[in-house]
Amino acid sequence: xxxxxxxxxxxxxxxxxxxxxxxxxxxxxxxxxxxxxxxxxxxxxxxxxxxxxxxxxxxxxxxxxxxxxxxxxxxxxxxxxxxxxxxxxxxxxxxxxxxxxxxxxxxxxxxxxxxxxxxxxxxxxxxxxxxxxxxxxxxxxxxxxxxxxxxxxxxxxxxxxxxxxxxxxxxxxxxxxxxxxxxxxxxxxxxxxxxxxxxxxxxxxxxxxxxxxxxxxxxxxxxxxxxxxxxxxxxxxxxxxxxxxxxxxxxxxxxxxxxxxxxxxxxxxxxxxxxxxxxxxxxxxxxxxxxxxxxxxxxxxxxxxxxx
Amino acid sequence: xxxxxxxxxxxxxxxxxxxxxxxxxxxxxxxxxxxxxxxxxxxxxxxxxxxxxxxxxxxxxxxxxxxxxxxxxxxxxxxxxxxxxxxxxxxxxxxxxxxxxxxxxxxxxxxxxxxxxxxxxxxxxxxxxxxxxxxxxxxxxxxxxxxxxxxxxxxxxxxxxxxxxxxxxxxxxxxxxxxxxxxxxxxxxxxxxxxxxxxxxxxxxxxxxxxxxxxxxxxxxxxxxxxxxxxxxxxxxxxxxxxxxxxxxxxxxxxxxxxxxxxxxxxxxxxxxxxxxxxxxxxxxxxxxxxxxxxxxxxxxxxxxxxxx
Amino acid sequence: xxxxxxxxxxxxxxxxxxxxxxxxxxxxxxxxxxxxxxxxxxxxxxxxxxxxxxxxxxxxxxxxxxxxxxxxxxxxxxxxxxxxxxxxxxxxxxxxxxxxxxxxxxxxxxxxxxxxxxxxxxxxxxxxxxxxxxxxxxxxxxxxxxxxxxxxxxxxxxxxxxxxxxxxxxxxxxxxxxxxxxxxxxxxxxxxxxxxxxxxxxxxxxxxxxxxxxxxxxxxxxxxxxxxxxxxxxxxxxxxxxxxxxxxxxxxxxxxxxxxxxxxxxxxxxxxxxxxxxxxxxxxxxxxxxxxxxxxxxxxxxxx
Numbered sequence: 065x066x067x068x069x070x071x072x073x074x075x076x077x078x079x080x081x082x083x084x085x086x087x088x089x090x091x092x093x094x095x096x097x098x099x100x101x102x103x104x105x106x107x108x109x110x111x112x113x114x115x116x117x118x119x120x121x122x123x124x125x126x127x128x129x130x131x132x133x134x135x136x137x138x139x140x141x142x143x144x145x146x147x148x149x150x151x152x153x154x155x156x157x158x159x160x161x162x163x164x165x166x167x168x169x170x171x172x173x174x175x176x177x178x179x180x181x182x183x184x185x186x187x188x189x190x191x192x193x194x195x196x197x198x199x200x201x202x203x204x205x206x207x208x209x210x211x212x213x214x215x216x217x218x219x220x221x222x223x224x225x226x227x228x229x230x231x232x233x234x235x236x237x238x239x240x241x242x243x244x245x246x247x248x249x250x251x252x253x254x255x256x257x258x259x260x261x262x263x264x265x266x267x268x269x270x271x272x273x274x275x276x277x278x279x280x281x282x283x284x285x286x287x288x289x290x291x292x293x294x295x296x297x298x299x300x301x302x303x304x305x306x307x308x309x310x311x312x313x314x315x316x317x318x319x320x321x322x323x324x325x326x327x328x329x330x331x332x333x334x335x336x337x338x339x340x341x342x343x344x345x346x347x348x349x350x351x352x353x354x355x356x357x358x359x360x361x362x363x364x365x366x367x368x369x370x371x372x
Numbered sequence: 373x374x375x376x377x378x379x380x381x382x383x384x385x386x387x388x389x390x391x392x393x394x395x396x397x398x399x400x401x402x403x404x405x406x407x408x409x410x411x412x413x414x415x416x417x418x419x420x421x422x423x424x425x426x427x428x429x430x431x432x433x434x435x436x437x438x439x440x441x442x443x444x445x446x447x448x449x450x451x452x453x454x455x456x457x458x459x460x461x462x463x464x465x466x467x468x469x470x471x472x473x474x475x476x477x478x479x480x481x482x483x484x485x486x487x488x489x490x491x492x493x494x495x496x497x498x499x500x501x502x503x504x505x506x507x508x509x510x511x512x513x514x515x516x517x518x519x520x521x522x523x524x525x526x527x528x529x530x531x532x533x534x535x536x537x538x539x540x541x542x543x544x545x546x547x548x549x550x551x552x553x554x555x556x557x558x559x560x561x562x563x564x565x566x567x568x569x570x571x572x573x574x575x576x577x578x579x580x581x582x583x584x585x586x587x588x589x590x591x592x593x594x595x596x597x598x599x600x601x602x603x604x605x606x607x608x609x610x611x612x613x614x615x616x617x618x619x620x621x622x623x624x625x626x627x628x629x630x631x632x633x634x635x636x637x638x639x640x641x642x643x644x645x646x647x648x649x650x651x652x653x654x655x656x657x658x659x660x661x662x663x664x665x666x667x668x669x670x671x672x673x674x675x676x677x678x679x680x681x
Numbered sequence: 682x683x684x685x686x687x688x689x690x691x692x693x694x695x696x697x698x699x700x701x702x703x704x705x706x707x708x709x710x711x712x713x714x715x716x717x718x719x720x721x722x723x724x725x726x727x728x729x730x731x732x733x734x735x736x737x738x739x740x741x742x743x744x745x746x747x748x749x750x751x752x753x754x755x756x757x758x759x760x761x762x763x764x765x766x767x768x769x770x771x772x773x774x775x776x777x778x779x780x781x782x783x784x785x786x787x788x789x790x791x792x793x794x795x796x797x798x799x800x801x802x803x804x805x806x807x808x809x810x811x812x813x814x815x816x817x818x819x820x821x822x823x824x825x826x827x828x829x830x831x832x833x834x835x836x837x838x839x840x841x842x843x844x845x846x847x848x849x850x851x852x853x854x855x856x857x858x859x860x861x862x863x864x865x866x867x868x869x870x871x872x873x874x875x876x877x878x879x880x881x882x883x884x885x886x887x888x889x890x891x892x893x894x895x896x897x898x899x900x901x902x903x904x905x906x907x908x909x910x911x912x913x914x915x916x917x918x919x920x921x922x923x924x925x926x927x928x929x930x931x932x933x934x935x936x937x938x939x940x941x942x943x944x945x946x947x948x949x950x951x952x953x954x955x956x957x958x959x960x961x962x963x964x965x966x967x968x969x970x971x972x973x974x975x976x977x978x979x980x981x982x983x984x985x
Contacts, residue, residue, distance in 0.1 A: 068821055082837045190972075194965040196914040198921050199957045202940050210947040217943060309826040317922060317941065328829065329922060332836055344833060347826050355824045433880050465880045473873035477895035490882035536881065 065356050072348045073125075077118050080341045125345070131338035135331070140342045144324070148346075150220045151316070151323035154239050154246075155308050161247035162254065162304070167294070169251065170258025174293070175285060177263050185255065192252040197245070197311055201318040204245045215241040218320030242319040246311045250304070254297060261293035295365045302358030306351040375544055375576050376432065378407040381441035383427050401427040403600035404441070406666075409593070411543070414570065414577040416591030416608075418584060418623070424600040425580050429546045432578065433465050445544070461491045464537040468549040470529035474521040480507075480532055481517040487539045506535040509572075511565070527558035534566065538573060546578045551586065563590060584627050588612055593672075596620055603663050606673035616675040618656045619663070622649050708899060711977030718973030721966035728963060732779045739773050756951050763951040765939055771952055778931040779959060782920075785847055785932075786913035792851040793912075794905045797858020802897075804859065805866025806889050816863065819856045827853055828918070835924045846926070850915065858904065865900055869893050899978040906971035910964040917960050933960050 112120075124130070130140035173185040209217040215237070216222070222234040265271060266289065274288050312325035320326070324343055331339035383402040386395040402424040409415045419425040430436040432443055434450075443450050445463065464487075467473035474483055484503045488494055494502065500517075507516055510531040521529055530550060537545055550566070551559040563586065570577060581587050587594055588608060595605040596619070604617045615621045625645040629638050655678050657663060663676040712718050746769065754764040763771050804815040834849050835841070841849070869875065870893070878888045913933075919925045920934025921941075936956035940946040945953065 068824070071821065072825070076833075079833050079837060083833075190968070191965065194910060194968045195961060196918055196964065198918050199937065199961060202937065202946065202953065202957065206940075206946055206950075210943075306824060306826055310828045313826075313828050313832075314918065314922070320943075328832075332832060333923070340833065340836075344829050347829055351824050351826055435876055435879065461882065463880075465877070467873045467877055469873050473877050475874040475878075475892050475896070477898075478892075486878065486883060487881040490887075533877075536877070 065352055068352050069349055072352070073122055073345060074118065076341050076344050076348070077121060078114070080337050081114060081117075083335075083337050083340075125342075130342040130345075133331075133336050133339045135334045135336040135339070140339050143327070143339060144342060144346065147322060147324050147327050150239075150321065151312055151325065153235065154243055154312060154316070154321065154323055155305075157236075157239050157243035158246045158250065158308060158311070159301075159304065161243055162250045163297075165247060166251035166254035167258065167297075170255040171262065171290070173255060174259040174262025174266075175289075177259065182259075186259075189252045189255050192249055193256075195249060197249050198314040198318060200249050201242070201245045201315050204241060205318060208241055220322050239321070242315045242321055245319075246308070246315050250307065250311070254300070258293055258297065261296070262289055265289045265292050296362075299358055299361040299365055302354040302356065302361065305354030309347045309351060374408045375411040375446055376407070376409040376578070377442075377444040377447075378405065378428075378432070379442045379444075381405045381407075381428070381431065381443065382439040383424070383431050383436055384439040400600045401436075402431065403662075405595075405597070405600075405602055407595060407605075409544070409576055409578060411576050412574055413592045414579050414590050416587035416594040417578065417580045417597065418582065418587050418594060419597035420582060422599075423597040425582075425597050426548055428597070429465070429548050429578060429580050433463050433546055461487070461540040462543045464540065464542040464545050466530070466533050466537050466545060466547040466550045469553050470526050470533060471521075471553070473533055474529055476521055478520075479517070480512075480519050480521065480524075483521070483532060484535050484539055487536060491540055502539070506539055509538070509569070510535040525558075526554045527562055530554060530562050531565070534569065538569060538575075541573060542575070544576045544578065546580070548580045549582070550579075552581065552583065559586070566590075584623055588627075596623065599662055601663050602666055602674070602676060604673075604675045605666065606669075606675075610670070610673040614673075616669055616673070616677065617663070618649050618652050621645050705898075708902065708974055708977045712970065712973050715973040715976070718969050721969035725963065725966045725970070728779070728959075729783065732776055732783065735776045736780045739777060755949075763949070765936075765952050771936065771955070774931040774936055775933070775955055775959065778933045778936055778956065779963075781843070781926070781930060782913055782916055782933045782960075783963075785843060785850075785916045786909055788844075788847045789850045789854060789912045789916070790905055790909045792847060793854040793908070794858055794901065796851065796855035797860075798862050798897075798901065800855065801859040801862025802866055802889050802893065805863040806870055806885065806893065808867070808870070812863070815859070819859055822853065823856050823860065831919065832922070832924045835919070843926075843930075850912070850919075854908075854912065854915075858908070861904055862897065862901070865897055866893060869896050899974075903971060903974045903978055906967060906974055910967035910971065913967075914960065914964055 121131070128141055130144070132138065133140050133143050136143055169185050169188075173182045176182055205217060208214050220235065220238050221231065222238070271284060271288055274284050279287070309325075312323060313328060314325070315321065316323045316325035317329050324347070328340065328343045328347075331337070331343065381402055382400070382404055384398040384400050387397045387399060388395055405424075405428065407415070407428075417425045417428060427436055431438050445460075450460070481500070481503050484506055485499055488499055488502060503517065504514055507514060512528065512531055512535070516524070516532075521532065524532065533550075547566070551562050554562060566577070567590070569575065577590070579587065579590050591608055593605070593607055594611045596603045596611070596617075598619055604611065604615065604620045611620065612624060615624055622645055625642045629635075656676075664678055665676065666674040667677050669675050669677075712722065756763045765771055765774070800815060800819075804812040831849060831853055834852075835846075838845065838849065875888060875892060878892050883892070916925060916932065917934030917937065920932040921938040922934075923938060925932050925934055933956045937953050937960070940953035940957075
């Protein structure tokens with residue numbers, strides 16, 4: 065994991081170097097004369113070889129100093145800490161909704177396969193599989209936000225709600241629609257996986273044995289089939305993080321939700337590269353950690369797989 | 373002169389373990405085996421699964437690496453030459469599984485023509501003619517040329533495999549359990565056919581099998597392997613009429629006899645062998661459960677007898 | 682010997698298990714039998730004919746020319762799907778955008794498939810250190826959030842045309858293909874026909890291309906079909922966020938992207954809805970075809 069993060073940071077740093085302009089381009093008064101500018105560059109170490117600059121950057125980053133945003137004129141760390149909780153709540157709400165929706169649907173679909181409900185659910189996963197997240201998000205916003213007016217169409221909280229229960233409720237109210245949009249698309253793979261798993265497991269010998277022993281139908285499902293099929297889903301939790309990150313970039317822009325994804329897009333558009341790289345680094349680390357978590361859970365759940 | 377001469381062949385696989393994936397031990401698949409095959413003979417290699425017999429065969433043709441030792445084919449060392457020369461046209465192989473050993477996406481004509489395309493520059497007409505000859509030789513109809521492997525039964529597929537192996541007129545054929553995947557009713561047919569082909573083309577066979585009945589039917593000389601080492605080697609007569617090692621005796625006792633009038637006798641025989649095996653087991657195997665080096669009993673017969681004698 | 686062989690030839694006729702279906706034919710047969718997939722295929726064909734046909738008569742420069750007297754026109758006889766904030770004809774943009782999106786999707790899918798095929802085949806066939814090295818790189822990049830990396834990449838490259846844009850997307854998309862092909866090649870490699878080919882003197886290259894590859898074709902076709910849908914979606918997504926092409930080169934995503942303006946989303950449906958529906962319909966159809974092909978490769982699920 066550490067080497068992966070290390071390589072990621074180098075890649076991102078080199079990408080940042082390749083971007084047009086440097087830390088001074090946006091900062092400096094255009095009336096400043098070129099000599100003073102050059103002197104300032106020298107002082108900031110911008111003329112050093114890249115590995116020296118990289119070392120300066122990464123050792124500062126390790127201490128929590130990710131540089132300054134020239135657009136917002138504040139330390140990147142501070143800027144991110146304002147946004148990060150919004151994204152965390154959005155991600156958490158999405159995950160909870162995903163599992164709340166996916167597991168019952170998957171179980172119904174798998175247990176009663178080829179019934180009317182299964183057809184409906186399968187049809188839904190079919191469309192959901194084809195639906196790009198950003199289009200679904202737009203349709204949701206259009207229909208529930210604008211047409212029906214049931215949900216707010218932007219922001220993460222009502223500015224008038226400042227404290228207490230009202231604040232929390234307003235927060236939940238604001239993140240419900242974006243989270244639901246992501247969850248409804250995100251459930252598709254889990255539902256399909258769960259359905260196939262259950263249908264496969266149903267025909268396995270140990271299930272037939274359990275039935276032959278006289279176990280009741282509900283016991284067969286609850287004790288034998290679900291246990292086998294649900295554990296891998298727990299393990300995919302970590303991998304969901306990569307998907308969520310991709311999702312927040314779209315969903316936060318569509319719902320004007322002030323989180324990390326929106327910050328990322330705004331910074332790219334505003335050429336605020338110290339922010340871009342910091343956000344990308346954090347997201348990248350989150351993905352790597354997520355994959356590691358999945359590996360560990362898989363390892364616990366399935367003794368046949370061992371970390372090499 | 374012998375066609376194949378193997379001296380002190382070892383094939384070891386490293387076992388890696390620990391945090392740094394260092395080599396902690398070796399699997400000794402083949403552990404110091406000598407073997408000589410005379411031209412025109414059929415040499416039978418017998419052993420239980422995991423005894424190293426298949427590894428031996430695959431090492432000869434070059435599918436497995438060799439840790440040490442030498443393999444001489446017609447007096448020329450082939451063991452350590454890298455690359456393709458080890459799978460020369462003089463040595464070919466018949467595989468165990470007639471289902472997975474034929475590429476399901478290729479037509480039979482292309483399957484049989486593959487070695488010809490690699491080694492001989494034939495015009496398309498010549499090639500087609502040659503493949504048709506081969507089809508006839510292995511007793512398949514000319515229409516087979518355009519068919520796919522799945523349209524054939526197991527025995528027919530094995531004939532295709534044989535046609536492919538003899539296409540280059542090799543001198544030595546390694547037959548790795550060529551009939552064990554087939555129905556018993558088809559086994560004899562294919563085995564007899566292999567003997568026909570052998571006579572016709574003056575082939576030498578290295579015949580690998582776990583079935584002593586088949587080995588007895590096919591082979592002139594026999595080697596019995598156990599855990600990568602030879603237990604006993606000799607002519608078919610030596611092995612079947614006067615087995616010396618307790619392991620060999622036990623294997624032979626296990627050959628089924630379908631004549632019911634011998635049943636009592638057979639049961640009694642097996643019991644006595646089993647008792648002898650129990651009693652003598654510690655004398656015949658060392659502390660690791662391995663057999664001792666071979667000692668000559670006669671000119672042709674070698675047995676892994678205990679050091680003390 | 683001769684007599685015996687002849688006698689055998691009469692005895693052993695290959696059993697005729699009806700006509701032998703080759704890989705392609707099975708796929709085609711399944712596709713035609715699956716009504717939904719067949720309709721989807723016809724629909725896709727129709728879209729392609731219309732989009733590429735009509736775009737021949739449209740001048741891209743003319744379509745994207747700003748007309749200040751016709752801002753935000755609702756659909757009319759002049760403008761079938763109205764106009765956008767620059768007074769540009771949405772219908773024309775839709776056709777040209779669809780053409781660009783489909784072209785990019787196809788090119789990216791083919792390129793990524795080709796690179797993934799070569800890398801996966803080499804890694805899977807040779808195994809060992811080669812495989813370890815390649816897969817370590819692939820695994821590393823697969824974990825990373827794809828959208829962000831591509832967005833950063835697109836920002837670094839100052840100016841790009843369609844081909845360069847395709848290359849940028851491809852450079853991050855071949856990896857999942859490589860992973861798939863590699864795992865299938867690893868399975869194939871263990872089958873005896875590969876070893877048989879080696880004993881018959883075939884070179885590694887020949888075995889990879891002539892022996893292993895034909896056994897992977899159906900998987901490649903299925904996976905490429907499904908990722909074609911995904912890639913069209915990705916390109917639209919990037920254009921939607923504004924990281925595709927400039928507005929002078931319309932894409933379906935660009936049209937949808939106008940809906941990031943809340944007023945457009947709320948009250949000017951003609952700008953973004955047709956493009957959204959077209960993307961959805963195309964992805965659904967391609968997926969239908971892909972799923973039917975997938976069923977065809979899995980003998981248990983065949984319709985007959």
